[in-house]
Amino acid sequence: MSMFGQVYVSNGKYRLKGDFHHMTPNIPIRNAEDGWKLMGVTNPRSMTYIHTYGGEAPFFEALGKGKLLGTRCDNEGCEYKGSVYQPFRIHCPDCLGRNTIIDMTATAKKTAKVHTFMVCERSGAFNILDKPIKFINIEFEGVDTILMSYLSLGDPEIGMKVVPIFRKQNPTYTILDLSWVPEGTPEKDLPENFGF
């Protein structure tokens, strides 16, 4: 019986358990308008990648705990010391020093607003969000960059005040654990598994 591929790290090495790929036969491709002559073949393949978050791991771990982490350059020698980054950047793009991780949950709750947005009716394969997906780009006071995420309730508008919500139950440990709702949304209206 097959099981999903699972990975853990021990002694600095990946340890693998379960099935990481599934075999499916090749099927011929034939020309219906020319005597069903052979044109090619399908090459089915199902694989599981093993991906490290590296220095961004604290960000993705924190989402499931209801925290939004950003980073700040604290290098005294950097011309841009004090710059705050969300998305989380491991290194300062100017001095390449290691940034300090900061908890900016409170800043997000107080100052987040929609910079721009779009409503997505179609998606690529492997999308797991319900359509239409409401992409929003969020600006924060005192933060140099603008985060891309998605709005779970309401209709987006430029300048709209929003607050973060976190998938604290059954987190996926991906960026999808962070979403946003209009300011003033009651907790009872939040999507399943999400909380403030």
Add this chain to the structure above:
Amino acid sequence: MIKFSQQQLKVPKLMRPVYLVTAGQSKFDRAIPEKRTEELCVDAFTMASGMLNISAAELKSHIHSCYYGHFADHFGDQLLGEAVIHDRLGLDPLGNIGVKTGGATGGSTLWEAVKAVASGYSDCVLAMGWERMDEVPTDEGNFLISCAADKDWESPLGHIYTGYYAVMAQRYWQIFGKAEESFRRTLAEISVKNHGYARMNPFAQSPMSITVEDVLKSPVVAYPLRALDCCLMSVGAACAIICDEETAVKLCKDAPHKPLRIWVAAGSHTLRPADRRNMEIPLLPNEKPDQYKNLGREFPGGERYPGFSGFLGARMAAWYGYRMAGVTDPTEDLDLLELHDAFTISDVQTYEDIGVRPYGYGRDYVESGDCYHTNPKTGKPGKLPSNISGGLIGCMHAVGATGIMQTFEVATHIWNRWAEIHGDEKRWKEFNRKKPADWKDLQVKGARRGMAISHAGVGSHVTSTILMDPDHLIKKEM
């Protein structure tokens, strides 16, 4: 990077004049089940040799090194595809290298090819680009394209690249389009124009006679962008031969055209728009130091540069390219453009980035009629026609080939061979396409200079390729 150092603003210099002597391309389509990629590359190459009235074998004998543009290995499930094509073209054991910069792969391939000749490493090189996007269903294709966004921060949000442009479209529409419905109609007009020009192009994948209403009623992909605002997913190949002066003269001895001077410059910007930081607008030669001081007052919300409404990569590709080639005003100095109309919104954004219109006024390039072959408002030739090939919306976006196709199309006008190449009945027949009864000669009369913009991601890599008739250089000493 927020501020540039002097060294970073050095005007690039080619160590000797470089020429485009010929180019060629295959048919472009959503799927080409009857041909392998190597067959499409051979089609492009033999067309290029045919353009010079010499055999493929003779053209090959001049080539010293090869530059191959192919972006998405994961579409074709083939690594080192460059080695396959190189072997099938019979070019072993010459040195070759693969180039990958997303949608700008074709332009970047030319960038590398030009530098190889300019440096003296080679006297004659092949730049060949291709893409094969028919080996997966469309939704999986969209997933694979979305892998060109940040895999942890962006791709999981719908796995659809159109979304990343749609947020820019929304912001641009609200700020610079002042939320006017007329701006949305102007975007739609770009699609109407480009699909319409594709009707005259036998190589083109999506010839359509449509109206603005058709575009506005087409299915929403990512609001405000609709299906007809978006570029194509394509299969095909294109190539160019780049030479020094001596080889160029030799190769064009029996050709019906002369070699063209070529310059390529490049710029870049963050893969994630989220990472864009504020900065001063780098100015092009046709802009004044205080030109944008009131931009935020004129267009509230437009003070943030490049924000989500400009492409710094395109601005820098033009910044370097214009200075290399002596262009002081693109609208006056150039006769036509091929732009990277991945989406109608990015076409408008690019007009501003390359200085065809000032920031905030891109829509005027369409609304004035300047971007047309024949200005619909005056009935006279358009001031600076763009995307007569049909562009990425009407002709193709076979990613690795796109920038080379654009350059080829610009060259056909400067060579005054557009009608011969696009009107040839035999070609229409060979591609199993019907030449329209109202086929029109879209040659830009008297074209001497043109430019192609090749663009990747949400502006991560951009190149500007400038072509000039050597008898009409802007600066003689260039």
